[in-house]
Amino acid sequence: MSNPSRVVAVLALALTTQLPAMASAEDLTILAGDLPPMFNADGTGREAEVITTVMERCGHSVTFEIQPFTRHWKTYANGKGDGVATVPLGMPLDGHQSEVYIQYQNGVSSLTEAGASYADLGALSGQSVIAFMGASEILPGLKDAVPSFKSYKEVADQIGQSRMIFGKRVNAVIGDGMIFAEYNRQLRDQADDLMFDPNQGVTFQAIFAPSDYGMNFRSEALTADFNRCYSEASADGTIDAINKKWADQYRDTLGTQYLGH
The missing domain is CATH 3.40.190.10 (Periplasmic binding protein-like II)
Structure with missing residues (x-):
């Protein structure tokens, strides 16, 4: 008969190799563009709240470094930060891009x-x-x-x-x-x-199709975390609630034209 301890070890190894990599809890620095009310100078905002909520669900904390929009991409490309926000899909940038997490209208x-x-x-x-x-x-x-x-x-x-x-x-x-x-x-x-x-x-x-954006992270494991936790937050209505809350602040102008919120 096989050694029971050896069988358990082999099974554990097999399971580990089949599971997606998960990042250990981290305090992340995310570069973001100064684009209120998506990102305000104090690190609050519609998009900031989505990112923070998703990463906290994964066990990570987030600190935003706000810079002029487009400069934040260059700063990330120069090696600063763990991740960068509001990246057009397919934009050539270091790291691993997430799935769509935010839309602009x-x-x-x-x-x-x-x-x-x-x-x-x-x-x-x-x-x-x-x-x-x-x-x-x-x-x-x-x-x-x-x-x-x-x-x-x-x-x-x-x-x-x-x-x-x-x-x-x-x-x-x-x-x-x-x-x-x-x-x-x-x-x-x-x-x-x-x-x-x-x-x-x-x-x-709203006369244009919504614009899709992803996150870029240097770590593939963080990207996987973000995708997984965003999917969970979207499925239980958390993301819709955040977007509606921010749209409500500008309802007199937006009506129901902003992404249907």
Whole structure:
């Protein structure tokens, strides 16, 4: 007969080799872009809450290092941090990319009083439009539609976009609806010296497909942890609850257009 201890050891080894690698509990540094309300300067935000919730479910704690958006990718590529957030799928970057964990919803924002219905890019024909930097290279169909606009400009200053729409210098703003709504909120806090009313109603219409993003981790085991724990949090409704909670803060602008939340 076989030695019982030897049989147990062989079975344990077989089971171990069939199970996915799991990372031991760690305090992780995650690089993230300064993009409120997805990531606020203090490390809070919609996306920050999703990541923190998922990693805590896996037994890890998270500290965010907030940098200007896109710089956080470069800092990670230079060897800093355990992981990096908001990475476009397939972007060539070190480490191991997770499955999709967050979506942004780009669309058109305009003053409600104008009564405009921008169901697609064609509806912007003859209108003055501004967008975020690089939008025409990222959003499907936008580059081809630009010649039909009365004017088109890409602006890096997000709160400057809010000034232009409230000051009626443009008809529409193209970008993520929740981000735009947050900068509108920030502008209202500066209302004392404004030459226009920042409390005008704004309506957001989602005319683009949602944009998918993943995480990159240096450790393959951390990536597996993140995917597993995100799947669990999604299945039990935790992720939907976080997204709805953040959408609720901007409901007057977003309606039900932001990812259906």
